[in-house]
Structures are given as structure tokens and as C-alpha cells.
Amino acid sequence: MAKVEFSNVKKFEEFLYLCGKCGDCSLAVKIATSKSPLSHPCAVKNVLGYEAYDARGRIIIIKNLLNGKLEVNDEILEWAYTCTTCGACRETCLAVEGGIDTPSIMEALRRDLVSQGFRIEKHLSILENIKKLDNPYGEPKEERLSFLGNELSNIPEKAEIAYFIGCTSSYRTKEIALAAVKLLKQLGVEFTVLRDETCCGSILLRYGYVDEARSQAERLVKRFNEMGVKTVIFTCPGCYRTFKKDYPEILGRELGFETLHLVEFLDNYLKDKNVAFEARKSEVVTYHDPCHLGRHLNVYEAPRNIIRLVNGLTLVEMETIKNFAHCCGAGGGVKSTFPDLALKVAKDRISEALETGAKILLSACPFCKLNLKQAANNGIRILDVAELLAETYVGEVVEVAPKVVEVVEVTPGMKLMDYLNEHVEIFKGLRVGCKFNYEIVDWKTQEPKLKFYVTVLESGERPKIKISKGVADNPDVTIIISEPAAEKLVECKERSEYAELFGNFFNEPTDEEYIDVILHRSTKELMKMGYGEFAREAGLI
Numbered sequence: 387m388a389k390v391e392f393s394n395v396k397k398f399e400e401f402l403y404l405c406g407k408c409g410d411c412s413l414a415v416k417i418a419t420s421k422s423p424l425s426h427p428c429a430v431k432n433v434l435g436y437e438a439y440d441a442r443g444r445i446i447i448i449k450n451l452l453n454g455k456l457e458v459n460d461e462i463l464e465w466a467y468t469c470t471t472c473g474a475c476r477e478t479c480l481a482v483e484g485g486i487d488t489p490s491i492m493e494a495l496r497r498d499l500v501s502q503g504f505r506i507e508k509h510l511s512i513l514e515n516i517k518k519l520d521n522p523y524g525e526p527k528e529e530r531l532s533f534l535g536n537e538l539s540n541i542p543e544k545a546e547i548a549y550f551i552g553c554t555s556s557y558r559t560k561e562i563a564l565a566a567v568k569l570l571k572q573l574g575v576e577f578t579v580l581r582d583e584t585c586c587g588s589i590l591l592r593y594g595y596v597d598e599a600r601s602q603a604e605r606l607v608k609r610f611n612e613m614g615v616k617t618v619i620f621t622c623p624g625c626y627r628t629f630k631k632d633y634p635e636i637l638g639r640e641l642g643f644e645t646l647h648l649v650e651f652l653d654n655y656l657k658d659k660n661v662a663f664e665a666r667k668s669e670v671v672t673y674h675d676p677c678h679l680g681r682h683l684n685v686y687e688a689p690r691n692i693i694r695l696v697n698g699l700t701l702v703e704m705e706t707i708k709n710f711a712h713c714c715g716a717g718g719g720v721k722s723t724f725p726d727l728a729l730k731v732a733k734d735r736i737s738e739a740l741e742t743g744a745k746i747l748l749s750a751c752p753f754c755k756l757n758l759k760q761a762a763n764n765g766i767r768i769l770d771v772a773e774l775l776a777e778t779y780v781g782e783v784v785e786v787a788p789k790v791v792e793v794v795e796v797t798p799g800m801k802l803m804d805y806l807n808e809h810v811e812i813f814k815g816l817r818v819g820c821k822f823n824y825e826i827v828d829w830k831t832q833e834p835k836l837k838f839y840v841t842v843l844e845s846g847e848r849p850k851i852k853i854s855k856g857v858a859d860n861p862d863v864t865i866i867i868s869e870p871a872a873e874k875l876v877e878c879k880e881r882s883e884y885a886e887l888f889g890n891f892f893n894e895p896t897d898e899e900y901i902d903v904i905l906h907r908s909t910k911e912l913m914k915m916g917y918g919e920f921a922r923e924a925g926l927i
């Protein structure tokens with residue numbers, strides 16, 4: 387076997403030796419945005435299970451390639467393309483400021499492999515497609531913009547703002563591009579599209595084909611410069627990252643125009659406009675952070691800001707979000723190289739989305755949408771933020787009544803609702819279907835202040851519950867809590883502390899701190915429902 391030169395990887399050599407093999411890139415403790423005490427950042431390792439797939443394993447393997455203890459073979463070649471370059475491992479790595487940059491190290495390795503003739507068969511046909519047809523999908527280049535139909539004639543050939551559609555939305559998720567075009571038109575934004583748009587070369591860079599990507603970059607930047615474009619808007623974070631980060635690096639110069647994702651553009655554009663968006667019905671939605679938009683370009687708030695503009699929607703966050711969000715599994719060339727792996731990773735992300743109770747999973751990436759949709763199998767609606775806004779757009783509100791700022795007092799009952807939502811472990815041991823009525827009362831007058839009920843939807847260590855305002859018919863237990871007792875309960879840090887205080891207020895109530903428990907079923911039946919576990923802990927039985 388010929389000696390392999392790892393000239394690109396060697397640029398990162400000092401970082402390979404700074405890795406302390408702590409394993410935080412695979413299993414980390416206490417993550418600020420995660421509700422769980424433990425986090426498993428690497429979505430690929432979570433599916434494949436072996437150390438070789440997380441950052442620590444990858445660094446060990448690369449060190450052994452550098453020192454000659456390992457040789458490049460087919461297995462190593464395939465392994466090099468199993469990393470989605472999502473960057474989640476960087477976020478939990480404390481070895482250096484910003485974390486060891488495993489995605490860049492993996493891309494450097496791929497560049498070294500490609501430059502020395504180690505190539506994956508599948509990649510060669512994609513390379514050929516881009517060369518001949520200007521897209522990786524092997525679709526006819528003359529059909530790239532055909533999805534726009536007559537709409538294309540309404541888009542000017544020149545404008546200061548250009549919308550770069552990208553290959554995926556031109557051929558696979560046309561609905562996103564159509565929604566973006568419709569939305570920009572609805573909002574009165576003057577924009578153009580490149581009639582001879584080609585692949586941006588993102589996939590080439592992710593595979594390690596830098597020279598080929600450079601020629602794509604040169605062509606596209608030249609075209610935008612010739613057209614006098616000042617801002618290019620993207621709906622694909624892959625294209626966006628490639629233009630914003632990779633092009634200046636591989637071209638060795640600035641682009642001469644600004645680049646923005648559509649969500650950033652809209653977040654700014656809509657700030658001083660009275661545009662209304664109205665959902666057809668009230669719905670809970672959740673948002674998946676695309677890795678190339680979030681971790682790679684630090685765009686977390688803009689998509690959330692614009693989702694919140696839509697009246698009628700409630701945004702509920704997933705277990706892992708923003709810089710700690712799990713990857714959907716499609717990036718870094720994984721979808722085209724190992725479609726089954728990409729799908730398995732996406733299924734994990736779908737499970738996280740379903741746990742929120744959301745009916746719509748939003749994202750801002752055609753590639754995420756494609757992969758998540760295949761994995762969801764109709765279990766949850768997957769929508770791009772561009773589609774959401776286009777379908778909920780009502781119009782500009784001409785006369786706006788002065789906004790009345792309603793000051794809502796956060797009552798002890800509301801605090802308890804929030805607390806129970808956070809501390810679902812209180813309902814551990816209960817069977818699915820148990821219903822608890824809560825009545826929060828004024829301690830002096832006994833007058834009810836708030837009534838709500840908890841329904842156990844899924845059992846487990848952290849059961850899934852639903853909290854609804856009102857009173858449940860035929861509850862298993864009704865709990866009447868004085869407001870001062872509710873105020874104290876929400877200060878408890880753990881279930882045991884909560885149970886002890888709950889029991890104290892029940893067994894030895896002071897005047898104002900009392901709890902009344904009304905059991906609606908026979909004690910035996912309640913034991914069977916799992917209520918006994920909490921009641922025993924609280925000293926009620």
C-alpha cells in the first residue's frame with residue numbers, strides 16, 4: 387500500500403494531541419439546554435453504537451493513521467464518510483476554546499483521501515452529474531427552474547437581491563422554493579433568480595473534492611458580481627454555509643455581496659412591518675435546528691422569532707435544541723453515501739419531536755425536511771419555515787390599533803402548572819390514563835383561584851403528561867392546594883423533597899399551608915394505578 391500523505395489533517399495535529407479522551411463528545415453531563423442530566427451529542431454514535439463513530443474514536447483512529455499504525459483500506463474509507471460533520475461534539479468538548487473541531491478534521495481527512503485517489507464509487511457518479519448536469523441528482527439541467535412555470539416570467543432578470551434556490555429545492559423539495567418565491571412576492575420584495583443557476587458545490591466540499599468545488603464557486607460568484615447583486619438569500623443552509631464560509635476560503639477573497647438565510651432576511655425585514663400571519667387552527671409546533679444554519683453559522687433566534695409571528699401557534703422546544711440540537715442525519719454527505727444510516731438518525735430526531743406533543747415539525751432546510759419526512763412516515767407533519775409563513779400569510783395590517791400591553795400576573799397556580807410540566811418525575815409509577823384534578827384556592831376564603839388537571843399520557847421514569855385548564859370528568863384523585871402551599875411546593879428541587887413537603891402539608895397543615903386529597907377510587911384500585919408509590923413517599927398511606 388502506497389504511503390498516504392495527510393497534509394490537510396496535519397494542520398490540525400496539535401488538536402489531535404489535545405484530546406484528553408474524556409468522552410464528553412459522546413456522553414456529557416448536565417447540558418444547559420437539555421432537561422436530562424445526561425446528553426449524548428453524537429447522533430451517529432447513538433445509532434451505530436461504537437466508539438469509532440464519536441469524536442474521541444475518530445481522533446484516536448486518525449492519530450493511528452498519522453503514525454502509520456493503521457493503513458487506509460476500504461473500511462477506513464467508508465468510516466471517513468459516516469460523520470455528518472454536524473458539530474455537536476464540539477459543543478460539549480472542553481479541551482480547547484470552542485471544542486476540538488472534529489467536523490473540520492474529518493473534512494481535512496476526506497480531502498487527503500480524495501487527493502490521493504481513495505474514492506467512493508457512489509461519489510464519482512455524483513461528481514459526474516454535477517459536471518455534466520449541474521446538479522448531483524442526475525436531473526436534466528434544463529428542467530432546473532421548470533417548477534416555477536409561468537411565475538419565472540414575473541421574476542425580473544436583475545435585482546439587488548437574488549434568491550439562490552439550490553439543487554435540493556429545485557428538484558426534490560420544490561414546495562420550499564415555491565413558498566419562498568410566493569412569500570417574497572407577497573411581501574413586496576424585489577428579487578431575482580439566476581436563470582443559469584448551478585450546484586453550489588457543497589456536496590463536493592463535504593466529500594473532499596475541493597478543486598471541483600472551486601470551479602463551481604468561481605462561476606457563481608462571477609455571475610452574481612456581473613449582475614450587480616448586493617444580497618443573496620438562501621433557503622438551503624448547506625448552500626448558505628458554502629457561500630458564506632467555504633467560498634471566501636477556497637477562492638481566497640471576499641464575495642462582494644452579502645449572504646443571508648431567508649429566516650434572517652425575514653426576521654430583519656418584518657421588524658418594522660405590520661404583517662399578519664394566522665394559522666388555520668391552534669397548533670403546537672416544534673423546531674429542528676439544521677446543523678449548517680445553527681452550529682455552523684450561529685443562527686438560532688431568527689427562525690424562532692418568525693415562527694412566533696404566526697398567530698395561533700405555540701412553539702414547544704424539543705429535548706435538545708440550538709447548539710445542543712441533535713443532527714437529522716442527512717449532512718456531511720451521509721444521506722447520499724449511507725441512506726439507511728441517515729434515516730435511522732432522523733428517526734431518533736422524530737422521536738424527540740413527537741415527545742413535545744407537536745403536530746408540526748418545522749425546520750429551515752430542504753435537506754433536513756427530506757430526511758425527516760422519510761423517517762416520520764406521516765407520524766408528524768414536516769414543514770419548512772418558508773412554507774409555514776407562505777401558507778399563514780394574511781397581509782399587511784393597514785390600521786393598527788395601539789397595542790394594549792396586558793400585564794398578566796403569574797399566580798401560584800400558574801407557577802405550579804409550569805413546575806409540574808418541568809418535574810414530570812412526580813408522576814413516575816402511574817399508569818397511562820390517570821387523571822389528577824388540581825384546585826388552587828385562596829387560603830383565607832377557600833375560593834378557587836385556578837382549576838387544572840393532569841393526564842398521564844406515557845409512563846416511565848419521566849412520564850409524558852398533559853396539563854389542561856378546567857376540571858376532568860371522573861378523575862382518580864382531586865388535590866386541593868392552598869396558594870401559599872403551591873408557592874412552597876414549586877421551590878422543591880427533587881421529587882423526594884416535593885413528596886415530603888406535600889405529606890407535611892397534608893398531615894400537619896398550618897393554617898395557610900394545607901393540601902386536601904380526595905381519592906375518587908378505592909385505595910386498592912389507586913394502588914394498581916401506581917398512585918401508591920407517590921402516596922407512600924409522601925407519607926399519605
Ligand code: SF4
Nearest residue numbers: 405406408409411479
Ligand atoms: S474530542 Fe473533546 S470531548 Fe471528545 S474525548 Fe477528546 S477532549 Fe474529550
Ligand code: SF4
Nearest residue numbers: 428469470472473475
Ligand atoms: S460531527 Fe457530529 S456526527 Fe461527526 S463525530 Fe461530531 S457529533 Fe458525531
